[in-house]
Amino acid sequence: MATAEQTLLNAEEFGLRPDIGRPEELVRGKIVMSPPPNRRHGYTCAEIVFHLRRFLEDQKLGRVYSNDSAIVTERNPDTVRGADVAYYSYERLPESSRSTGYGPEIPELVFEVKSPSDRWSDVLKKIAEYLNAGVLFVTVLDLDDEIAVVHGAESAPRTLGRNDELTYPEILPGFSVVVGRLFE
Numbered sequence: 001m002a003t004a005e006q007t008l009l010n011a012e013e014f015g016l017r018p019d020i021g022r023p024e025e026l027v028r029g030k031i032v033m034s035p036p037p038n039r040r041h042g043y044t045c046a047e048i049v050f051h052l053r054r055f056l057e058d059q060k061l062g063r064v065y066s067n068d069s070a071i072v073t074e075r076n077p078d079t080v081r082g083a084d085v086a087y088y089s090y091e092r093l094p095e096s097s098r099s100t101g102y103g104p105e106i107p108e109l110v111f112e113v114k115s116p117s118d119r120w121s122d123v124l125k126k127i128a129e130y131l132n133a134g135v136l137f138v139t140v141l142d143l144d145d146e147i148a149v150v151h152g153a154e155s156a157p158r159t160l161g162r163n164d165e166l167t168y169p170e171i172l173p174g175f176s177v178v179v180g181r182l183f184e
Contacts, residue, residue, distance in 0.1 A: 011078040011102045015070070023068060029077030037115055041084075044113045044141055044182055048085045051177045061172065062089035062108075070102050071110070073133040081126060085111040089171065106134040108171045114142045127151050137168055146183045 008029025024033045037045075045066055052064045068082025086107040093105045110130050114123055127138045131153050138151045148160040160166060162180035 008077045011070075011072045011075075011080050014078070014080055015102050023082065025082055026078055026080040028074065028079055035117065037113070040143055041113050041115050044143065045084045045111070047182045047184070048111050048113075048141075051181070052085070052087060052172075052175070055172065055175045059172075059174065060090075062087055062091075063093065063095070065107075071107065071130070071133070071135075072102050072104070073129040079129060081129065083107070083110045083130075084113050087172070108136045109168060110135050110138045112138065112140050114140050114144075116144055136171060139166070141182060143183070146180065148179045148182070 009026060009031070010029070011026065014026040014031070022033055023036060024031055026032070049064055049066050056062065056064065065086045065088070066084065068084070069086055070080050071083055071086065073079045073081050080102060087109040088105060088107045092108065093103075097103075097105075112123065112126065114120075123140060127140065130138045131151065134153075136153050140149045140151070141147075142149065146162055148164075148166055149157055150160065150166070151157045160179045162178075162183070164179050165176050166179050166182075167176045
């Protein structure tokens, strides 16, 4: 009995598909669906965006994106990830850019909020994809342990507890937030 082999999609084909109302990503050409995140996940993402936007209002360094905005992390076969929150400097994505497609630009900073249903092995694969694509920092916020784990392209991961300051002096000089504030 012959089985039908799934046709691999590229990022552009994936981007033209209609919205089915559920989160999905393209991983090495194949569509991967995931359950919608819970409210705490959404609240934590909103807190990240709030603190970054408030900082960037005065600094005018770049722009924050959320709501699973697409990032092409691999080509041939293509992978398109939906970052919970991403920061692009105006150097990487000019202020005048209003593109709506999947561009080649890669953010400097990505936040992923680890939900209780997420497996660390899957999260670590996604971190590696982001870093290999050119993201400078990937911060994972763990809802269970209420910690932030910062993965840098040029540094070993560092784990921050509720009372530690989350900073990125290399890309966001002057930005700081106490990790616990993101979980309140």
